[in-house]
Amino acid sequence: MSSFTAVKNFSRRDVLKLFGATGGGLALGASGISWSPMAIAQGKEPRLNLFVAVGEDNKVYLTCHRSEMGQGIRTGIPQILADELEADWQHVVVIQGLADKRYGSQNTDGSRSIRKHYDKMRQMGAIARTMLEQAAADSWQVPVGEVEARNHKVVHVKSGRSFSYGELAVAAAKLPIPELNHVKLKENKDFKHIGKSHKIVDMDNMLSGRARYGYDIQIDGMLYASISRPPVLGSDVESLDDTLARKVPGVVDVIQLPVPEGPPKFQVLGGVAVIATNTWSALQGRKALEITWTASKNDSHSSTSFMESLIQGVKEPGKLVRQQGVENTDWPEDSTQQAIYTVPYLAHAPMEAPAAVASVTPNGCEIWASTQTPQSTQQNVAANLGLNDEQVKVNVTLLGGGFGRKSKPDFSVEAALLSKKLGRPVKVSWSREDDIQNGYMHAISAQFYQAKLDSDQMPTAILQRTAFPSISTTFAENVEYPSAGELDLGFVDIPFTVPSHRCEAVKALAHTRIGWMRSVSNIQHAFGIGSFVDELAHNAKVSCPKMWKEMLGQPRHIDFSGQQFKYGNYGEDLSRHPVDVGRYHQVIDIVERNMAEFAPNQSNQGWGFAVHRSFNSYVAIAILVEVENTNLKVLQAIAAIDAGLVVNPDRVVSQTEGAVIFGLSLAMMGEIAFEDGKVKQSNFHDYPVLRMGQCPDISVTVVSASSAPAGVGEPGVPPVAPALTNAIFAATGTRVRDLPVNKKLNV
Incomplete structure (x- = not known):
């Protein structure tokens, strides 16, 4: 073409x-x-x-x-x-x-x-x-x-x-x-x-190389800004010595940005901006700043101790968010199986860090930005400058990756405020370190799963709990529980046929900016349920795909009526996008058939499987790994996606391949750790993404369907982590319940 x-x-x-x-x-x-x-x-x-x-x-x-x-x-x-x-x-x-x-x-x-x-x-x-x-x-x-x-x-x-x-x-x-x-x-x-x-x-x-991304934008008279932001959420500049910074050739000004009150929202974080005639001078001037920061209520935040509190929290009863059938209160020790799964904080880390150019004039403002949300950019810039929305023109550049990070327009607001102050166009370019240490994190989380088993080792009751700081904490103070919209994402919407299925949410406060990332809460919830079903399958001595089909039951549509919650269904009407168990079965069957085409495993190899519905699409994934001593190699990934009617099949394949790579990066190596309120990681050396040598062969089957178009960009991510860890168990007999995998194996 x-x-x-x-x-x-x-x-x-x-x-x-x-x-x-x-x-x-x-x-x-x-x-x-x-x-x-x-x-x-x-x-x-x-x-x-x-x-x-x-x-x-x-x-x-x-x-x-x-x-x-x-x-x-x-x-x-x-x-x-x-x-x-x-x-x-x-x-x-x-x-x-x-x-x-x-x-x-x-x-x-x-x-x-x-x-x-x-x-x-x-x-x-x-x-x-x-x-x-x-x-x-x-x-x-x-x-x-x-x-x-x-x-x-x-x-x-x-x-x-x-x-x-x-x-x-x-x-x-x-x-x-x-x-x-x-x-x-x-x-x-x-x-x-x-x-x-x-x-x-x-x-x-x-x-x-002709494509223009946010980082590529240059306009006449433009100045460049590099910003030293507070290392702990809520802290501010206590003292500043910018003497050496102002002596750096090319530096024209040093400007302190205020720390806004209230929840973070899409406001600037505050800090000190070094303004220069080129990016290099701005960066060197920033390094020369001498800043001390005020105390913050988040100074003592440790991700290690916080995770321990989440784990303890999910061991105790939480707030009911779904009850299918009658609550089961009898959990005999000899016929009860349980497990806890954890996922750390995660960063988006797109290849292109956030970047925006702003030019503020007496008549309005023009923005050039790698933004996923031009309207939100327009609205937030206008609000910060005291303008009407119509006075802000937002030009959308290509994005070098987004994953949800560039849905938050704080970086455009920074550029606009600095341009207004200086009376010149200003470009704000985040560094990799800025992006990893000052972004909007995917929430740290713990999930508890418990099943009561019958004489055939099949579940008759399931209890599950989830604990993680909510995205709502970014927009409102004193939020204690995940929102209904977050719980809809792979937690309350699993359509099992068990007589009793209870879902509970547990309190968790936020200590950093929490934001949506590619597939959002499905990341932790799919890891939990996908791993637990595999554990049930192993205990019952059946394959994981078979256990999924047994627990899902016969093909039918589910609306979750009478189960004490209203399902949001990703904003879609259930009549147009039903929860269709038959479509689960279809992608499971496709992956099973495709797995059969590959040679039998060697003794140190193993297949893992998982399936998940998210964004109204159905994705099954099988992963083959090899573990020699403690060295992990991912050999093969097989995926099937039913996204309804597909507009461009090539892009669906590409997006699913990308989702496998993204999901493997998170599962194998993804971890943001906090100590004394600060992020410990800074760049790809300690927050790595998958390299080419770590990538498996990937095959994708796109289901031919005439049903309403569904999502594609995100649904491939959630089943990757459980498929990987289930494969590791098959190869080694060791169960990985705490991500990332590199805590246990060399990747």
């Missing part, structure tokens, strides 16, 4: 440049407002929330309002639009949407870009196609039923006459927007782009 023309950020003024002041064309926004560039030239105001534009140059300009971080969304959204539009892929240009609330949500996280916008994008493409068809029918003075859009043209079926889209653009722009009930969507069998693998539109630029 040919790639698109370079992706662009387009504003109202840019449209004039695109078509020329005397050009014309058709564009549609989510609200269904039509406009033409000619109308702009005449001073008429169009809507900004554009998805489809057709120019007289015969090119189709498709807006992607989501952020691209390698997942391919700047290809997936246009594929949907182009399919319903009957656009020729080689005549498509992608426009990167700016921050604008009229797009609807632009928050590119939660694996929801396709599942939340699939229907809307189809409608936008179909509306544009319908208007082009009507324009052609009007020109030929024939009934619209006699014309048909085909591959970038509208054809009169009876005579064979045709118009290109460019020839129809101006006329189509003058037509009223058709009602949705008069717009016909394609049947799935007629798709030309949806369901077909397309090379991502940014690939060529990424491979050639």
Whole structure:
């Protein structure tokens, strides 16, 4: 497939440049407002929330309002639009949407870009196609039923006459927007782009080095900032000597940032910013600062002692969050199996650390940022500068990884505050050390699982507890329990058929900024339940896949009614995205079959298995490991993913492969430790990510499905850790219940 023309950020003024002041064309926004560039030239105001534009140059300009971080969304959204539009892929240009609330949500996280916008994008493409068809029918003075859009043209079926889209653009722009009930969507069998693998539109630029990330942005007159932030959450500058810093060549100023009161939210952390004419001088000036920090209530925080308290907490009764059947109170010692699983603090560590450029003027602010949340960036920058949202323009660059870290716009706020203070554009670039030590951590956690067994060693009752500081603590003070939304993520939503299934949450306070990371609470919950099912299977002398199928029961849909909680289902209606046990079975069966194709294990090798539903998708994973002495080698990973209807299969495979690598990095080596309130790790030497030599061969099966599109970016991560540790047990007989694995084995 040919790639698109370079992706662009387009504003109202840019449209004039695109078509020329005397050009014309058709564009549609989510609200269904039509406009033409000619109308702009005449001073008429169009809507900004554009998805489809057709120019007289015969090119189709498709807006992607989501952020691209390698997942391919700047290809997936246009594929949907182009399919319903009957656009020729080689005549498509992608426009990167700016921050604008009229797009609807632009928050590119939660694996929801396709599942939340699939229907809307189809409608936008179909509306544009319908208007082009009507324009052609009007020109030929024939009934619209006699014309048909085909591959970038509208054809009169009876005579064979045709118009290109460019020839129809101006006329189509003058037509009223058709009602949705008069717009016909394609049947799935007629798709030309949806369901077909397309090379991502940014690939060529990424491979050639022409791609522009947040770190690459430079504008005239820009200054560079490096910030020394408080090493403990809640501390502030007690004393500052910046004499030596100001003597560093290139340093132009040293500015102290205030520590905000209340919960962290997306505010700056405070600290001291060194401003220079180049990045190197800013970094060297920062090293020359002499700072002492005030005391904080978090000074005594130790992740070791905190984990011990979480472990003790899950041994005691917690707050009921789900009860299926009647509570079991009889736990005989000889027929009860239990275990506790722990996961440490984790950092996102994307290859590109956070970076933003801000230019504040008397009229407003313009931001260039590697952000997953342009609207949140706009809102938070505006609030900190005392502006209206509309006075802040946010340009979205490519992201060199995000994983949820770049959904928090604190780094853009830092740049904006410094630009306002200096009256110059300012670029804030976080270092790797900044990112690891001052980010928003994935929560430290402990999970308790207990099962009562019958005479066949099958569970008849399950009790589970979870303890971890909630993401809600970032936004409100004195939060003690995980939120319902976090408990929905792999904890309360496991659809077992056991007669009694009880879930409890345990108190845990926060001592650092807690944030969502790729797959969020599914990380710890899938590790817990995926490991425990394997332990039950071993005790019952059956395979782990068989135990999963036995505990899940027969294919059916689950709504958890009458179980004392309301399931959020990742924000989706259960009628559209049901909890479907049959789809669990399907991915389990696929992985079992694929495992059979590989040679039998050697004595020091073992297969591990896990399955998990998250973000409305179903993923099963099997991992083969080899352990020689205490040296671990991961040999093979086999995955099957059912994400419903898939727009770009190549990206689903790629995302699942990436999820396996991400999950292995966390499970094998991921740990952030706190001592005296400070993060001990600083860079990839002590917070490593998987190297190429540690990567297994990975095979991915994408289930062909016509059900509603579900998530892809995150669902592959949760089952990786339990599949890995279950494999280690199969190879060695040693059970790993506390991550990371490198506490026990050399990786």
